[in-house]
Amino acid sequence: MDYLEIGGQKWRAAKRSTIEHDFWLMKHIREAGLDAVRLRPGERPEEFAVRLLHEVIGSGKAFTLLGGMLLPDGVPDEHWSPERAELTAVFMRGLAADEDKAAVKSAIISLLTGFLEAGLRSYADSVTASTAGSQPQPEQPQPPAFVPVPPY
Secondary structure, three states, X not given: XXXXXXXXXXXXXXXXXXXXXXXXXXXXXXXXXXXXXXXOOOOOHHHHHHHHHHHXXXXXXXXXXXXXXXXXXXXOHHHOOHHHHHHHHHHHHOOOOHHHHXXXXXXXXXXHHHHHHHHHHHHHXXXXXXXXXXXXXXXXXXXXXXXXXXXX
């Protein structure tokens, strides 16, 4: 996802984060219970996407997490802050147009699956590095790339 139009504004995913940003996001993902969400064996990508969306909505952290992952166009990654995240969350909470609601749902799924996939890859790399020379590790299931949200 390069740019996303939501609420008449252009948004983009933060790509280069500070350590404060990383820790803030990890804290909120853990509080949302998403650190334990994995692609289940045999689960189709669209099923995972819907389950992930339901998990984040049920946690009450959907807008907080969007604030942690999206920046307005033109704002450098290094200018992310918890305060800016809250301003983004407030903006997203107020959206009422159907196309904006659909864009928010799609953004949640694509941003979180990307984040979770990177986390799984990082974990798998650390396990591989710490077990070098031991038995081969089973391949971890990977979350899907962006999947449009079916209407419900």
